[in-house]
Amino acid sequence: MMLVIDVTKGMQTQSAECLVIGQIACQKMVVVLNKIDLLPEGKRQAAIEKMTKKMQKTLENTKFHGCPVVPVAAKPGGPEAPETVTPLGVSELIEVLKSQAYLPTRDPSGPFLMAVDHCFSIKGQGTVMTGTVLSGSVNVGDSLEIPALKVTKKVKSMQMFHTPVTYAMQGDRVGICVTQFDPKLLERGLVCTPESLLTIHAAVVSLRKIQYFRGALQTKAKFHITVGHETVMARVMFFSPAPADFSKDCPENVFDFEKEYLYQDEYLYKDLKSAEENKENEEAGEAQLPRQQWALLEFEKPVTCPKLCLVIGSKLDTDIHANTCRLAFHGVLLQGMEDKNYADTFLPKLKVYKLKHKEGQVERIIDDYSVIGRSLFKKETNIHIFVGLKVKLSTGEEGVIEGGFGQSGKFKIRIPDGLNPDTKALLAATSKKKSKAGKGDKEDERSKVDSAQPVNISLLFKRYVFDAQKRMIQS
Secondary structure, three states, rough: EEEEOOOOOOOOOHHHHHHHHHHHHHHOOEEEEHHHOOOHHHHHHHHHHHHEEEEEEHHOOOOOOOOOOOEEEEEOOOOOOOOOOOOOOOHHHHHHHHHHHHOOOOOOOOEEEEEEEEHHHHHHHHEEEEEEEEEOOOOOOEEEEOOOOEEEEEOOOEEEEEEEEEEOOOOOOOEEEEOOOOHHHHEEEEEOOOOOOEEEEEEEEEEEEOOOOOOOOOOEEEEEEEEEOOEEEHHHHHEEOOOHHHHOOOOOOOOOOOEEEEEEOOOOOOOHHHHHHHHHHHHOOOOOOOOOOOEEEEEEEEEOOOOOOOEEEEOOOOOHHHHOEEEEEEEEEEEEOOOOOOOHHHHHOOOOEEEEEEEEEEEEEEEEEEEEEEEOOOOOOHHHHHHHOOEEOOOEEEEEEEEOOOOOOOEEEEEEOOHHHHHHHHHHHHHHHHHHHHHOEEEEEEEHHHHHOOOEHHHHHHEOOOOOOOOEOOO
16 A cells, blocks of 8 residues: 655544555555655655654554555656656666565466456457456356446457466456447456355455544444445344354354344444543453444445455545544455345344333232332233233242233233242332321321332343344343
8 A cells, every 4th residue: 555645734534534444455565655756855864764764653553554655756846847857766666576575376266256447349340358367266267247237248359468378366456358338337356256255235244443533323323334346335233242252262254043143222332531440340340341242234235246345434524624643443245145125024123122120119019929010011011012021029939920900011920939028028018008197198298108218120121123022032
Protein backbone atom coordinates (compact mmCIF):
# COMPACT_ATOMS: atom_id res chain seq x y z
CA MET A 1 0.00 0.00 0.00
CA MET A 2 1.13 3.54 -0.77
CA LEU A 3 -0.34 6.17 1.56
CA VAL A 4 -0.05 9.54 -0.24
CA ILE A 5 0.04 12.57 2.07
CA ASP A 6 0.00 16.25 1.06
CA VAL A 7 3.21 17.46 2.74
CA THR A 8 1.68 20.92 3.34
CA LYS A 9 -1.35 19.47 5.23
CA GLY A 10 -0.23 16.21 6.85
CA MET A 11 -2.71 13.52 7.91
CA GLN A 12 -6.31 14.40 7.00
CA THR A 13 -9.47 12.52 8.06
CA GLN A 14 -9.51 10.53 4.81
CA SER A 15 -5.78 9.71 5.14
CA ALA A 16 -6.51 8.27 8.59
CA GLU A 17 -9.38 6.19 7.16
CA CYS A 18 -7.05 4.87 4.44
CA LEU A 19 -4.59 3.92 7.18
CA VAL A 20 -7.35 2.02 9.03
CA ILE A 21 -8.26 0.12 5.84
CA GLY A 22 -4.55 -0.59 5.28
CA GLN A 23 -4.25 -2.09 8.76
CA ILE A 24 -7.18 -4.40 7.99
CA ALA A 25 -6.25 -5.36 4.43
CA CYS A 26 -2.46 -4.92 3.89
CA GLN A 27 0.80 -6.22 5.34
CA LYS A 28 3.23 -3.56 4.02
CA MET A 29 3.07 0.17 3.42
CA VAL A 30 5.14 3.04 2.02
CA VAL A 31 4.25 6.66 2.94
CA VAL A 32 4.63 9.16 0.08
CA LEU A 33 4.91 12.86 1.04
CA ASN A 34 3.66 14.56 -2.12
CA LYS A 35 3.73 18.22 -3.36
CA ILE A 36 7.17 19.03 -1.90
CA ASP A 37 7.53 21.63 -4.70
CA LEU A 38 5.07 23.83 -2.73
CA LEU A 39 7.60 24.15 0.13
CA PRO A 40 10.04 27.10 -0.16
CA GLU A 41 13.43 25.70 -1.28
CA GLY A 42 15.32 27.17 1.68
CA LYS A 43 13.01 25.55 4.23
CA ARG A 44 12.11 22.44 2.19
CA GLN A 45 14.45 19.91 3.81
CA ALA A 46 13.56 20.98 7.37
CA ALA A 47 9.81 20.82 6.57
CA ILE A 48 10.19 17.32 5.03
CA GLU A 49 12.13 16.09 8.08
CA LYS A 50 9.51 17.53 10.44
CA MET A 51 6.63 15.87 8.55
CA THR A 52 8.58 12.56 8.32
CA LYS A 53 9.01 12.53 12.12
CA LYS A 54 5.31 13.37 12.56
CA MET A 55 4.29 10.47 10.28
CA GLN A 56 6.61 8.04 12.07
CA LYS A 57 5.06 9.08 15.39
CA THR A 58 1.54 8.57 13.97
CA LEU A 59 2.47 5.06 12.78
CA GLU A 60 4.23 4.11 16.03
CA ASN A 61 1.35 2.00 17.39
CA THR A 62 0.28 0.47 14.06
CA LYS A 63 1.55 -2.59 12.18
CA PHE A 64 3.34 -0.16 9.81
CA HIS A 65 5.72 1.36 12.41
CA GLY A 66 9.14 2.03 10.91
CA CYS A 67 7.87 1.94 7.29
CA PRO A 68 9.69 4.04 4.60
CA VAL A 69 8.64 7.69 4.13
CA VAL A 70 9.54 9.09 0.67
CA PRO A 71 9.24 12.80 -0.33
CA VAL A 72 8.15 13.47 -3.95
CA ALA A 73 6.56 16.05 -6.22
CA ALA A 74 4.64 13.95 -8.76
CA LYS A 75 4.00 17.02 -10.92
CA PRO A 76 5.97 20.14 -9.89
CA GLY A 77 3.92 23.24 -10.68
CA GLY A 78 0.60 21.37 -10.43
CA PRO A 79 -1.82 20.19 -13.16
CA GLU A 80 -1.22 23.28 -15.34
CA ALA A 81 2.55 22.70 -15.56
CA PRO A 82 3.94 21.56 -18.97
CA GLU A 83 4.43 17.80 -19.53
CA THR A 84 8.19 18.35 -19.87
CA VAL A 85 8.54 19.10 -16.12
CA THR A 86 10.56 16.37 -14.38
CA PRO A 87 8.97 14.83 -11.25
CA LEU A 88 11.00 15.10 -8.03
CA GLY A 89 11.81 11.96 -6.00
CA VAL A 90 9.81 9.52 -8.18
CA SER A 91 12.88 7.47 -9.21
CA GLU A 92 13.79 7.18 -5.48
CA LEU A 93 10.20 6.07 -4.77
CA ILE A 94 10.46 3.36 -7.46
CA GLU A 95 13.65 2.04 -5.83
CA VAL A 96 11.93 1.93 -2.42
CA LEU A 97 8.93 0.09 -3.92
CA LYS A 98 11.30 -2.42 -5.56
CA SER A 99 13.04 -3.04 -2.21
CA GLN A 100 9.67 -3.53 -0.45
CA ALA A 101 8.10 -5.71 -3.13
CA TYR A 102 7.76 -9.45 -2.47
CA LEU A 103 6.18 -12.37 -4.30
CA PRO A 104 3.27 -13.81 -2.32
CA THR A 105 2.61 -17.55 -2.43
CA ARG A 106 0.23 -18.27 -5.31
CA ASP A 107 -2.32 -21.09 -5.34
CA PRO A 108 -3.94 -22.21 -8.62
CA SER A 109 -6.36 -24.61 -6.86
CA GLY A 110 -10.01 -23.96 -6.06
CA PRO A 111 -12.66 -22.05 -8.03
CA PHE A 112 -11.57 -19.28 -10.42
CA LEU A 113 -12.36 -15.70 -9.33
CA MET A 114 -11.29 -12.53 -11.13
CA ALA A 115 -11.88 -8.84 -10.39
CA VAL A 116 -12.68 -7.12 -13.70
CA ASP A 117 -11.73 -3.43 -13.84
CA HIS A 118 -12.35 -2.72 -17.53
CA CYS A 119 -14.52 -4.18 -20.31
CA PHE A 120 -14.38 -3.22 -24.01
CA SER A 121 -15.00 -4.71 -27.45
CA ILE A 122 -12.45 -5.33 -30.22
CA LYS A 123 -13.94 -5.44 -33.72
CA GLY A 124 -13.81 -8.90 -35.20
CA GLN A 125 -12.53 -10.43 -31.94
CA GLY A 126 -15.22 -10.10 -29.26
CA THR A 127 -15.40 -8.50 -25.83
CA VAL A 128 -12.32 -8.27 -23.59
CA MET A 129 -12.51 -8.21 -19.78
CA THR A 130 -9.28 -7.12 -18.10
CA GLY A 131 -8.52 -7.65 -14.44
CA THR A 132 -6.64 -9.50 -11.70
CA VAL A 133 -7.10 -13.19 -10.89
CA LEU A 134 -7.96 -13.30 -7.16
CA SER A 135 -8.06 -17.09 -6.82
CA GLY A 136 -7.86 -20.33 -8.80
CA SER A 137 -6.85 -20.58 -12.46
CA VAL A 138 -8.38 -20.40 -15.96
CA ASN A 139 -7.67 -22.00 -19.35
CA VAL A 140 -8.76 -21.10 -22.88
CA GLY A 141 -12.03 -22.97 -23.52
CA ASP A 142 -13.22 -22.80 -19.88
CA SER A 143 -16.72 -21.55 -19.06
CA LEU A 144 -16.97 -18.39 -16.91
CA GLU A 145 -19.96 -16.92 -15.11
CA ILE A 146 -20.69 -13.21 -14.74
CA PRO A 147 -22.75 -13.67 -11.54
CA ALA A 148 -24.20 -10.15 -11.40
CA LEU A 149 -25.86 -10.79 -14.79
CA LYS A 150 -26.41 -14.58 -14.40
CA VAL A 151 -24.59 -15.03 -17.76
CA THR A 152 -22.13 -17.83 -18.66
CA LYS A 153 -19.53 -17.40 -21.46
CA LYS A 154 -16.65 -19.47 -22.91
CA VAL A 155 -13.05 -18.14 -22.89
CA LYS A 156 -12.11 -17.63 -26.56
CA SER A 157 -8.55 -16.29 -26.00
CA MET A 158 -6.37 -14.60 -23.35
CA GLN A 159 -3.50 -12.11 -23.25
CA MET A 160 -1.05 -10.97 -20.58
CA PHE A 161 0.70 -7.67 -21.38
CA HIS A 162 0.01 -8.07 -25.14
CA THR A 163 1.29 -11.68 -25.16
CA PRO A 164 -1.22 -14.45 -26.02
CA VAL A 165 -1.47 -17.14 -23.28
CA THR A 166 -3.60 -20.26 -22.76
CA TYR A 167 -3.48 -20.27 -18.92
CA ALA A 168 -3.61 -17.76 -16.05
CA MET A 169 -3.63 -18.21 -12.25
CA GLN A 170 -4.00 -16.34 -8.94
CA GLY A 171 -2.12 -13.02 -9.00
CA ASP A 172 -1.93 -12.69 -12.80
CA ARG A 173 -3.12 -9.61 -14.70
CA VAL A 174 -4.99 -10.91 -17.73
CA GLY A 175 -7.32 -9.90 -20.55
CA ILE A 176 -9.99 -12.53 -21.30
CA CYS A 177 -11.83 -12.45 -24.64
CA VAL A 178 -15.42 -13.78 -24.92
CA THR A 179 -17.94 -13.50 -27.77
CA GLN A 180 -21.47 -12.15 -28.04
CA PHE A 181 -21.35 -10.05 -24.89
CA ASP A 182 -22.17 -6.33 -24.69
CA PRO A 183 -19.29 -4.58 -22.81
CA LYS A 184 -21.70 -1.84 -21.63
CA LEU A 185 -23.26 -4.41 -19.27
CA LEU A 186 -20.07 -4.82 -17.22
CA GLU A 187 -17.78 -1.89 -16.49
CA ARG A 188 -16.30 -3.59 -13.41
CA GLY A 189 -17.21 -6.54 -11.20
CA LEU A 190 -16.50 -10.22 -10.72
CA VAL A 191 -16.27 -13.24 -13.04
CA CYS A 192 -15.86 -16.78 -11.72
CA THR A 193 -16.21 -20.53 -12.18
CA PRO A 194 -19.96 -21.13 -12.81
CA GLU A 195 -22.01 -21.36 -9.57
CA SER A 196 -18.95 -20.82 -7.32
CA LEU A 197 -20.07 -17.43 -5.93
CA LEU A 198 -22.99 -16.86 -3.61
CA THR A 199 -25.60 -14.16 -4.15
CA ILE A 200 -26.85 -13.56 -0.64
CA HIS A 201 -29.62 -11.61 1.11
CA ALA A 202 -28.16 -11.90 4.63
CA ALA A 203 -24.97 -13.14 6.33
CA VAL A 204 -23.42 -14.12 9.63
CA VAL A 205 -20.03 -12.42 10.13
CA SER A 206 -17.42 -12.53 12.88
CA LEU A 207 -16.29 -9.00 13.63
CA ARG A 208 -14.16 -6.52 15.57
CA LYS A 209 -14.94 -2.86 16.30
CA ILE A 210 -12.50 -0.34 14.81
CA GLN A 211 -11.08 1.45 17.86
CA TYR A 212 -11.13 4.91 16.24
CA PHE A 213 -14.90 4.78 15.62
CA ARG A 214 -16.64 6.98 18.18
CA GLY A 215 -19.89 5.82 19.68
CA ALA A 216 -21.63 2.50 20.13
CA LEU A 217 -22.39 -0.17 17.51
CA GLN A 218 -26.08 -0.77 18.13
CA THR A 219 -28.31 -3.64 17.09
CA LYS A 220 -30.98 -2.64 14.53
CA ALA A 221 -28.75 0.23 13.28
CA LYS A 222 -28.00 0.50 9.56
CA PHE A 223 -24.42 0.50 8.24
CA HIS A 224 -22.80 0.70 4.82
CA ILE A 225 -21.35 -2.78 4.31
CA THR A 226 -18.45 -3.18 1.88
CA VAL A 227 -18.31 -6.83 0.87
CA GLY A 228 -16.76 -8.35 -2.25
CA HIS A 229 -16.79 -5.45 -4.74
CA GLU A 230 -19.98 -3.77 -3.52
CA THR A 231 -21.09 -1.40 -0.79
CA VAL A 232 -24.71 -1.83 0.29
CA MET A 233 -26.82 -0.81 3.28
CA ALA A 234 -27.57 -3.49 5.87
CA ARG A 235 -29.29 -3.73 9.23
CA VAL A 236 -27.19 -5.40 11.95
CA MET A 237 -27.89 -7.56 14.98
CA PHE A 238 -24.99 -8.26 17.35
CA PHE A 239 -24.59 -11.42 19.43
CA SER A 240 -21.92 -13.12 21.53
CA PRO A 241 -21.23 -16.56 23.01
CA ALA A 242 -23.33 -17.60 26.02
CA PRO A 243 -21.76 -15.95 29.15
CA ALA A 244 -20.23 -19.26 30.30
CA ASP A 245 -18.21 -19.34 27.03
CA PHE A 246 -17.02 -15.68 27.10
CA SER A 247 -13.42 -16.63 27.86
CA LYS A 248 -13.27 -19.62 25.48
CA ASP A 249 -11.44 -19.36 22.16
CA CYS A 250 -13.70 -19.81 19.11
CA PRO A 251 -12.37 -21.60 16.02
CA GLU A 252 -11.49 -19.06 13.31
CA ASN A 253 -13.51 -18.80 10.09
CA VAL A 254 -16.15 -21.31 11.28
CA PHE A 255 -19.62 -20.70 12.70
CA ASP A 256 -21.28 -23.41 14.79
CA PHE A 257 -25.07 -23.46 14.38
CA GLU A 258 -25.38 -26.10 17.13
CA LYS A 259 -24.28 -23.65 19.84
CA GLU A 260 -26.42 -21.07 21.62
CA TYR A 261 -25.62 -17.35 21.44
CA LEU A 262 -26.59 -14.37 23.57
CA TYR A 263 -28.37 -11.42 21.91
CA GLN A 264 -26.66 -8.06 22.50
CA ASP A 265 -28.31 -4.62 22.23
CA GLU A 266 -24.89 -3.38 21.10
CA TYR A 267 -21.40 -4.69 20.39
CA LEU A 268 -19.54 -5.18 23.69
CA TYR A 269 -16.18 -3.45 23.93
CA LYS A 270 -13.91 -1.68 26.42
CA ASP A 271 -14.36 2.05 26.18
CA LEU A 272 -10.91 3.68 26.45
CA LYS A 273 -12.38 6.31 28.79
CA SER A 274 -13.57 3.67 31.23
CA ALA A 275 -10.41 1.52 31.06
CA GLU A 276 -9.69 2.22 34.74
CA GLU A 277 -13.23 1.26 35.68
CA ASN A 278 -12.91 -1.98 33.65
CA LYS A 279 -9.67 -2.75 35.45
CA GLU A 280 -11.42 -2.38 38.81
CA ASN A 281 -14.28 -4.61 37.63
CA GLU A 282 -11.82 -7.30 36.50
CA GLU A 283 -10.04 -7.16 39.86
CA ALA A 284 -13.42 -7.53 41.56
CA GLY A 285 -13.95 -10.70 39.50
CA GLU A 286 -16.69 -9.35 37.24
CA ALA A 287 -17.35 -10.89 33.80
CA GLN A 288 -14.81 -10.22 31.09
CA LEU A 289 -15.74 -9.29 27.53
CA PRO A 290 -16.30 -12.18 25.08
CA ARG A 291 -13.26 -13.16 23.00
CA GLN A 292 -15.35 -13.24 19.83
CA GLN A 293 -18.58 -11.56 18.72
CA TRP A 294 -20.74 -11.92 15.63
CA ALA A 295 -23.37 -10.00 13.70
CA LEU A 296 -26.29 -10.91 11.47
CA LEU A 297 -26.29 -8.57 8.45
CA GLU A 298 -29.55 -8.17 6.53
CA PHE A 299 -28.83 -6.49 3.17
CA GLU A 300 -31.15 -3.99 1.50
CA LYS A 301 -30.29 -5.60 -1.84
CA PRO A 302 -28.55 -8.94 -2.55
CA VAL A 303 -24.74 -9.01 -2.85
CA THR A 304 -22.46 -11.42 -4.71
CA CYS A 305 -19.26 -12.43 -2.93
CA PRO A 306 -17.05 -15.39 -1.94
CA LYS A 307 -17.28 -17.03 1.49
CA LEU A 308 -14.73 -15.88 4.11
CA CYS A 309 -14.30 -12.54 2.32
CA LEU A 310 -13.44 -9.33 4.16
CA VAL A 311 -16.37 -7.23 5.41
CA ILE A 312 -16.08 -3.56 6.44
CA GLY A 313 -18.97 -1.71 8.10
CA SER A 314 -19.04 2.10 7.88
CA LYS A 315 -21.20 5.15 8.50
CA LEU A 316 -20.48 6.86 5.18
CA ASP A 317 -23.31 9.35 5.66
CA THR A 318 -21.30 11.03 8.46
CA ASP A 319 -20.12 14.55 7.56
CA ILE A 320 -16.67 14.20 5.94
CA HIS A 321 -15.59 17.47 7.58
CA ALA A 322 -16.46 16.21 11.08
CA ASN A 323 -12.90 14.93 11.64
CA THR A 324 -14.17 11.54 12.82
CA CYS A 325 -13.55 7.98 11.62
CA ARG A 326 -16.49 6.68 9.60
CA LEU A 327 -15.23 3.07 9.55
CA ALA A 328 -17.00 1.20 12.35
CA PHE A 329 -16.09 -2.50 12.22
CA HIS A 330 -14.43 -5.17 10.11
CA GLY A 331 -14.82 -8.92 9.94
CA VAL A 332 -15.08 -12.12 7.92
CA LEU A 333 -18.18 -13.45 6.16
CA LEU A 334 -18.77 -16.93 7.65
CA GLN A 335 -22.20 -17.89 6.32
CA GLY A 336 -24.29 -16.38 3.54
CA MET A 337 -28.06 -16.85 3.13
CA GLU A 338 -29.05 -17.29 -0.52
CA ASP A 339 -32.78 -17.87 -0.01
CA LYS A 340 -34.84 -14.70 -0.35
CA ASN A 341 -37.14 -16.12 2.39
CA TYR A 342 -34.18 -16.67 4.74
CA ALA A 343 -36.19 -15.25 7.69
CA ASP A 344 -38.46 -18.33 7.54
CA THR A 345 -36.09 -20.97 6.14
CA PHE A 346 -32.71 -20.13 7.67
CA LEU A 347 -32.92 -17.82 10.70
CA PRO A 348 -34.74 -20.33 12.96
CA LYS A 349 -31.47 -22.39 12.84
CA LEU A 350 -29.66 -19.45 14.46
CA LYS A 351 -30.01 -20.03 18.22
CA VAL A 352 -29.68 -16.46 19.47
CA TYR A 353 -31.57 -15.90 22.72
CA LYS A 354 -32.53 -13.02 24.97
CA LEU A 355 -32.38 -13.46 28.75
CA LYS A 356 -35.66 -12.32 30.30
CA HIS A 357 -35.89 -11.42 33.99
CA LYS A 358 -39.17 -10.55 35.71
CA GLU A 359 -39.52 -9.48 39.36
CA GLY A 360 -42.61 -9.58 41.59
CA GLN A 361 -43.52 -9.90 45.29
CA VAL A 362 -45.29 -12.44 47.48
CA GLU A 363 -48.74 -11.05 48.39
CA ARG A 364 -49.62 -13.63 51.08
CA ILE A 365 -49.43 -17.25 52.18
CA ILE A 366 -52.20 -19.73 51.35
CA ASP A 367 -50.62 -22.67 53.21
CA ASP A 368 -47.17 -24.20 53.90
CA TYR A 369 -46.79 -25.13 50.21
CA SER A 370 -48.54 -22.26 48.39
CA VAL A 371 -48.34 -18.48 48.12
CA ILE A 372 -50.05 -15.77 46.08
CA GLY A 373 -47.77 -13.49 44.04
CA ARG A 374 -48.30 -10.04 42.48
CA SER A 375 -46.54 -7.38 40.30
CA LEU A 376 -44.88 -10.00 38.05
CA PHE A 377 -47.45 -9.68 35.25
CA LYS A 378 -49.68 -6.95 33.91
CA LYS A 379 -53.42 -7.22 34.41
CA GLU A 380 -53.94 -8.09 30.72
CA THR A 381 -51.16 -10.75 30.55
CA ASN A 382 -52.27 -14.29 29.66
CA ILE A 383 -50.83 -16.07 32.73
CA HIS A 384 -51.64 -19.54 31.26
CA ILE A 385 -48.55 -19.35 29.00
CA PHE A 386 -46.36 -19.01 32.12
CA VAL A 387 -47.87 -22.01 33.94
CA GLY A 388 -45.19 -24.59 34.81
CA LEU A 389 -42.28 -22.10 34.80
CA LYS A 390 -39.96 -22.16 37.81
CA VAL A 391 -39.56 -19.11 40.06
CA LYS A 392 -37.28 -18.37 43.01
CA LEU A 393 -38.14 -16.45 46.18
CA SER A 394 -35.64 -13.96 47.64
CA THR A 395 -35.72 -16.12 50.82
CA GLY A 396 -34.28 -19.07 48.86
CA GLU A 397 -37.30 -21.31 48.13
CA GLU A 398 -37.98 -22.54 44.61
CA GLY A 399 -41.50 -22.74 43.25
CA VAL A 400 -43.61 -23.33 40.16
CA ILE A 401 -46.33 -21.04 38.73
CA GLU A 402 -49.64 -22.96 38.99
CA GLY A 403 -52.02 -20.43 37.43
CA GLY A 404 -53.75 -17.09 37.75
CA PHE A 405 -55.55 -15.84 40.88
CA GLY A 406 -58.39 -13.39 40.39
CA GLN A 407 -58.53 -10.79 37.59
CA SER A 408 -55.76 -8.35 38.59
CA GLY A 409 -52.64 -10.23 37.36
CA LYS A 410 -52.07 -12.10 40.64
CA PHE A 411 -50.99 -15.75 40.47
CA LYS A 412 -50.54 -18.87 42.57
CA ILE A 413 -47.10 -20.44 43.22
CA ARG A 414 -46.62 -23.99 44.52
CA ILE A 415 -43.50 -24.52 46.70
CA PRO A 416 -42.79 -28.30 46.41
CA ASP A 417 -40.35 -28.39 49.39
CA GLY A 418 -42.50 -26.11 51.53
CA LEU A 419 -41.84 -22.64 52.97
CA ASN A 420 -39.04 -22.10 55.51
CA PRO A 421 -40.27 -21.19 59.04
CA ASP A 422 -38.40 -17.85 58.76
CA THR A 423 -40.20 -17.03 55.50
CA LYS A 424 -43.58 -17.86 57.05
CA ALA A 425 -42.82 -15.60 60.03
CA LEU A 426 -41.70 -12.75 57.72
CA LEU A 427 -44.84 -13.03 55.55
CA ALA A 428 -47.10 -13.30 58.61
CA ALA A 429 -45.54 -10.12 60.10
CA THR A 430 -46.01 -8.27 56.80
CA SER A 431 -49.68 -9.34 56.62
CA LYS A 432 -50.35 -8.15 60.21
CA LYS A 433 -48.76 -4.76 59.58
CA LYS A 434 -50.81 -4.39 56.42
CA SER A 435 -54.06 -5.13 58.19
CA LYS A 436 -53.17 -2.74 61.04
CA ALA A 437 -52.29 -0.01 58.57
CA GLY A 438 -55.58 -0.61 56.81
CA LYS A 439 -57.62 -0.28 60.02
CA GLY A 440 -55.83 2.54 61.85
CA ASP A 441 -54.77 4.40 58.71
CA LYS A 442 -51.97 6.04 60.67
CA GLU A 443 -48.93 7.52 58.93
CA ASP A 444 -46.38 5.79 61.20
CA GLU A 445 -48.07 2.38 60.71
CA ARG A 446 -47.95 2.88 56.93
CA SER A 447 -44.26 3.73 56.99
CA LYS A 448 -43.62 0.54 58.99
CA VAL A 449 -45.38 -1.51 56.30
CA ASP A 450 -43.36 0.20 53.56
CA SER A 451 -40.14 -0.55 55.42
CA ALA A 452 -41.09 -4.23 55.99
CA GLN A 453 -38.84 -6.38 53.84
CA PRO A 454 -41.00 -7.84 51.01
CA VAL A 455 -40.32 -11.37 49.75
CA ASN A 456 -39.40 -10.97 46.08
CA ILE A 457 -40.16 -13.44 43.28
CA SER A 458 -37.67 -13.89 40.40
CA LEU A 459 -38.67 -15.43 37.08
CA LEU A 460 -35.78 -16.12 34.67
CA PHE A 461 -36.19 -17.62 31.20
CA LYS A 462 -34.70 -17.56 27.70
CA ARG A 463 -36.53 -16.62 24.54
CA TYR A 464 -35.02 -17.35 21.12
CA VAL A 465 -35.07 -14.30 18.84
CA PHE A 466 -36.03 -16.30 15.71
CA ASP A 467 -38.49 -18.74 17.31
CA ALA A 468 -41.84 -18.17 15.62
CA GLN A 469 -43.69 -19.75 18.61
CA LYS A 470 -41.95 -17.35 21.07
CA ARG A 471 -41.45 -20.21 23.56
CA MET A 472 -40.01 -19.54 27.00
CA ILE A 473 -37.14 -21.90 27.88
CA GLN A 474 -35.68 -22.53 31.31
CA SER A 475 -32.53 -24.60 31.82
